[in-house]
Amino acid sequence: MCDVDGIFVDLPEDTPSVVNKSSLHQYQSSLPSESNLSSLTLLNEVFQDNKQSLCNNFDQIIKSVPFDADNSHVSSWTSSLNKFADPISLLEESLGICEKCSSDQITPIGLHKFQRGKCTCPLDITENTKSANRESKQDSKGLSCFVKTLHSDSSNDESKSSEDQRHLFKPKFGRPRHLAKTNQPTTSKCTPIYQDVDLEKEDEIKAHKSNVAKVTFKTAKEQLLASNPAAKRTLGASRKAQAKFVSPMIGAQEKQETAEPEITDERLKHIDPKMIELIESEIIDRGTPIDWDDIAGLEMAKSVIQEAVVWPLLRPDIFTGLRRPPKGILLFGPPGTGKTLIGKCVAAQCNATFFSISASSLTSKWIGDGEKMVRALFAVARCHQPAVIFIDEIDSLLTQRNDTEHEATRRIKTEFLVQFDGAATGEEDRLLIVGATNRPQELDEAARRRLVKRLYIPLPDLNAREQIITNLLKSETNELTPQHIAEVASLTDGYSGADMRSLCAEAAMGPVRAVPLAQIISIQRDKVRPVNVQDFKNALQRVRPSVSQDDLGQYVQWNKTYGQGF
Numbered sequence: 001m002c003d004v005d006g007i008f009v010d011l012p013e014d015t016p017s018v019v020n021k022s023s024l025h026q027y028q029s030s031l032p033s034e035s036n037l038s039s040l041t042l043l044n045e046v047f048q049d050n051k052q053s054l055c056n057n058f059d060q061i062i063k064s065v066p067f068d069a070d071n072s073h074v075s076s077w078t079s080s081l082n083k084f085a086d087p088i089s090l091l092e093e094s095l096g097i098c099e100k101c102s103s104d105q106i107t108p109i110g111l112h113k114f115q116r117g118k119c120t121c122p123l124d125i126t127e128n129t130k131s132a133n134r135e136s137k138q139d140s141k142g143l144s145c146f147v148k149t150l151h152s153d154s155s156n157d158e159s160k161s162s163e164d165q166r167h168l169f170k171p172k173f174g175r176p177r178h179l180a181k182t183n184q185p186t187t188s189k190c191t192p193i194y195q196d197v198d199l200e201k202e203d204e205i206k207a208h209k210s211n212v213a214k215v216t217f218k219t220a221k222e223q224l225l226a227s228n229p230a231a232k233r234t235l236g237a238s239r240k241a242q243a244k245f246v247s248p249m250i251g252a253q254e255k256q257e258t259a260e261p262e263i264t265d266e267r268l269k270h271i272d273p274k275m276i277e278l279i280e281s282e283i284i285d286r287g288t289p290i291d292w293d294d295i296a297g298l299e300m301a302k303s304v305i306q307e308a309v310v311w312p313l314l315r316p317d318i319f320t321g322l323r324r325p326p327k328g329i330l331l332f333g334p335p336g337t338g339k340t341l342i343g344k345c346v347a348a349q350c351n352a353t354f355f356s357i358s359a360s361s362l363t364s365k366w367i368g369d370g371e372k373m374v375r376a377l378f379a380v381a382r383c384h385q386p387a388v389i390f391i392d393e394i395d396s397l398l399t400q401r402n403d404t405e406h407e408a409t410r411r412i413k414t415e416f417l418v419q420f421d422g423a424a425t426g427e428e429d430r431l432l433i434v435g436a437t438n439r440p441q442e443l444d445e446a447a448r449r450r451l452v453k454r455l456y457i458p459l460p461d462l463n464a465r466e467q468i469i470t471n472l473l474k475s476e477t478n479e480l481t482p483q484h485i486a487e488v489a490s491l492t493d494g495y496s497g498a499d500m501r502s503l504c505a506e507a508a509m510g511p512v513r514a515v516p517l518a519q520i521i522s523i524q525r526d527k528v529r530p531v532n533v534q535d536f537k538n539a540l541q542r543v544r545p546s547v548s549q550d551d552l553g554q555y556v557q558w559n560k561t562y563g564q565g566f
């Protein structure tokens with residue numbers, strides 16, 4: 001039995017253990033507005049876990065709390081607690097977690113924080129509780145609406161005497177857990193303090209908790225859906241084969257939608273806009289235009305191409321009937337001999353759009369979409385006439401059939417041949433397909449038939465190598481005389497054009513390597529010495545030819561059989 005301000009409250013010996021850490025919040029906020037009885041009962045609730053140890057001192061604690069709504073109650077209360085061996089940890093044990101705010105996510109609240117009367121959780125419970133208290137005070141029923149008879153049933157609350165009501169209390173924030181616990185049978189003579197729980201308050205708490213959870217924590221899926229509702233279609237939903245892909249990346253949908261290019265050309269209406277955009281951005285080559293003089297040697301190949309391809313593209317009115325140009329040419333030969341350069345040069349000379357694509361990327365990069373890509377490529381090229389479609393490694397597309405050929409590859413190949421034939425028969429189309437390969441022997445008969453002009457692009461001869469060195473040295477200060485260049489050219493028999501480029505790049509490093517390490521950062525550009533013949537001789541030790549004689553023999557042989565014959 002405790003005596004607080006003349007109010008006697010039954011404190012059952014063995015009050016059921018109800019751990020209600022949020023009660024401390026309620027207790028604190030109740031002090032300014034609630035009766036002593038409410039506060040006392042709340043305080044009792046706070047300490048229920050520690051009831052045994054508190055039992056003897058409970059009266060003192062209760063008495064020490066000034067229920068006069070001033071701010072000294074917390075300090076008085078803690079000073080009372082000081083009578084215990086370890087009062088702070090005792091209290092913190094009870095307080096450990098802000099239950100109301102943090103039942104789903106643990107937010108420890110230290111005693112010091114609580115003493116300042118401020119819950120630190122995202123929704124300030126103390127503030128909320130205070131405002132709830134203010135509201136409840138305005139309620140005409142006042143405290144009586146919270147009070148229920150300790151031992152009686154809830155139906156006759158209103159008829160209870162004020163004396164009874166001293167023993168009644170219904171917490172503002174009843175918790176389902178309370179109800180469950182109070183209903184537990186006890187072997188002792190303990191009397192449950194709370195027999196009823198305000199269901200409305202329970203709902204309020206549930207809503208509060210879920211609000212806190214929403215404010216403070218979202219699963220990755222929830223975050224994604226909040227920022228990109230369209231992603232719902234890709235998360236857990238089954239996607240049909242024709243369904244449009246919706247990126248699950250945050251913000252990707254907006255990007256996709258804003259990036260949708262507007263199709264103005266009727267010929268592209270049936271083509272996937274994304275593919276059109278891809279072709280426009282990645283496959284159309286808008287690099288520096290190449291001139292015939294940029295290509296060293298290869299005089300015969302250049303003149304054939306000029307006559308067979310460039311002029312007809314420039315003057316389609318003259319080149320009709322028997323003079324009608326081939327729609328496809330094949331450039332074959334060792335790697336790095338200028339096949340791509342020639343393709344670019346043709347496009348530049350004809351003022352044509354240059355489309356450059358690697359056949360192997362059709363079968364690997366656009367898995368499943370290679371067929372559509374081929375269709376889109378030809379469609380876009382028709383919109384950009386005159387156009388040159390350069391297909392590198394064409395052997396990997398128009399390869400001889402074999403048992404291991406993949407179904408997807410076969411379909412791409414079929415589509416390519418269909419498109420090629422369409423371009424070839426379209427009188428108005430000014431499209432040229434240039435195929436390049438290092439393995440002409442792997443091309444099948446269908447490819448050979450369509451690529452009418454098959455030009456061998458050999459390794460550069462002596463003159464061509466001289467020309468390559470001269471061209472590349474134009475951008476470097478050097479001391480090489482024509483004799484030096486001729487000397488280097490004679491030492492590079494068997495080098496491809498690409499090998500020659502590597503050799504010159506290596507030689508150009510000679511003067512830089514000659515600069516003392518300490519000066520490399522500070523030295524002025526014009527203080528670096530010019531490239532000399534010795535740099536080339538040193539470079540020759542490091543850069544070796546990349547094409548073997550055996551390979552060369554095969555090209556020569558294939559050229560004799562299927563090539564143009566020069």
Ligand SMILES: Nc1ncnc2c1ncn2[C@@H]1O[C@H](COP(=O)(O)OP(=O)(O)OP(=O)(O)O)[C@@H](O)[C@H]1O
Nearest residue numbers: 294295296334335336337338339340341497498501
């Ligand atoms: N005849 C040449 N004249 C000038 N430079 C050349 C010549 N051949 C090759 N090169 C140099 O080599 C580089 C690679 O040439 P290119 O890409 O045209 O060779 P490629 O035959 O298409 O090679 P790959 O078969 O490996 O695709 C060019 O950028 C150029 O610097």
